[in-house]
Amino acid sequence: SQKIEQNSEALNIQEGKTATLTCNYTNYSPAYLQWYRQDPGRGPVFLLLIRENEKEKRKERLKVTFDTTLKQSLFHITASQPADSATYLCALGRNSKLTFGTGTRLQVTL
Amino acid sequence: GAVVSQHPSWVICKSGTSVKIECRSLDFQATTMFWYRQFPKQSLMLMATSNEGSKATYEQGVEKDKFLINHASLTLSTLTVTSAHPEDSSFYICSAQGDRIGNQPQHFGDGTRLSIL
Numbered sequence: 512s513q514k515i516e517q518n519s520e521a522l523n524i525q526e527g528k529t530a531t532l533t534c535n536y537t538n539y540s541p542a543y544l545q546w547y548r549q550d551p552g553r554g555p556v557f558l559l560l561i562r563e564n565e566k567e568k569r570k571e572r573l574k575v576t577f578d579t580t581l582k583q584s585l586f587h588i589t590a591s592q593p594a595d596s597a598t599y600l601c602a603l604g605r606n607s608k609l610t611f612g613t614g615t616r617l618q619v620t621l
Numbered sequence: 622g623a624v625v626s627q628h629p630s631w632v633i634c635k636s637g638t639s640v641k642i643e644c645r646s647l648d649f650q651a652t653t654m655f656w657y658r659q660f661p662k663q664s665l666m667l668m669a670t671s672n673e674g675s676k677a678t679y680e681q682g683v684e685k686d687k688f689l690i691n692h693a694s695l696t697l698s699t700l701t702v703t704s705a706h707p708e709d710s711s712f713y714i715c716s717a718q719g720d721r722i723g724n725q726p727q728h729f730g731d732g733t734r735l736s737i738l
Contacts, residue, residue: 613662
């Protein structure tokens with residue numbers, strides 16, 4: 512069965528550093544992969560989408576990579592700020608349907 | 622842009638009650654809407670996909686007679702939890718997509734916390 516793994520342990524980093532979150536998957540061939548941010552008690556907010564034929568996407572301080580051979584996506588936040596503290600979800604997609612990972616909680620401290 | 626409004630945000634009701642949750646796309650037309658549920662510290666689980674004007678497609682294990690979905694217009698979908706029981710207590714979240722092309726972002730509402738006593 513499909514499996515999406517995100518580090519379940521919280522990631523604590525210092526303000527100004529680069530945060531790197533990992534999303535690994537098995538038994539799945541996604542056509543695209545998306546990253547979302549979710550704050551407590553709120554719905555997810557879309558951040559970035561990368562397609563299977565793309566290696567890297569950037570948007571402001573965000574960067575995502577997608578390696579279909581390794582079955583892995585990395586999500587980077589550069590110059591992190593306390594306001595970046597949230598849970599980040601990766602979601603694999605095919606035919607409009609998204610399958611979400613459990614998310615990684617990021618805590619950025621001063 | 623791409624705002625999705627979900628109402629109500631919080632519901633507490635007695636066992637056996639039916640509860641209706643609304644999901645509206647405020648500034649775009651949503652050809653496809655999705656309904657998810659999320660348990661604490663778990664991932665979002667897709668319950669069903671609905672396209673405007675047609676019947677919803679339910680995921681395996683989701684009872685269609687229990688979770689009634691109506692997508693009557695391009696801006697509104699509703700989920701009715703019929704005869705709700707405590708095990709139905711969860712966080713229900715809807716999302717909307719502006720076209721039928723799969724590889725587009727989904728825009729989420731802020732969810733409805735349902736508590737059945």
